Amino acid sequence: MSDERHQCTGKRKNAIARVRLQPGSGKMLINSRPVENYFGRETSRMVIMQAFELTQTVGRFDTFVTVQGGGLSGQAGAIRHGISKALLEVDSAYRSTLKAAGFLTRDSRVKERKKYGKRGARASFQFSKR
Secondary structure, eight states: OOOEEEEEEEEETEEEEEEEEEEEEOOEETEEEHHHHOOSSHHHHHHHHHHHHHOOTSSSSSEEEEEEEEOOHHHHHHHHHHHHHHHHHHOOOGGGHHHTTTTOOOBBOOOOHHHHHHHHSSSSOOOOOO
């Protein structure tokens, strides 16, 4: 393991997260705010920590995240994706565990666009026979 910064980008839906990992005490800042202040829901905080817990690296890295776009759930997924990619740069032996858990796959589901002549993406206007 090398003693330098590792930077990666994680994405999920419309959220994009830029993640910087550096060896440290386990401090985590998201958009210059502590995790507890940024994510009110415990589930989102749990999602972020999953990659660290899976690789047994909790508390070994200081994490600095800049995230934008999407909602809070999408942002949490994007951060997890970015952390997973950064952990690969730290040690490529983590690849098999992270890949098996599905943390290296970008969740590309985005809202489908509205089509012309339709009410929504797929919903049509109500049909009237007479």
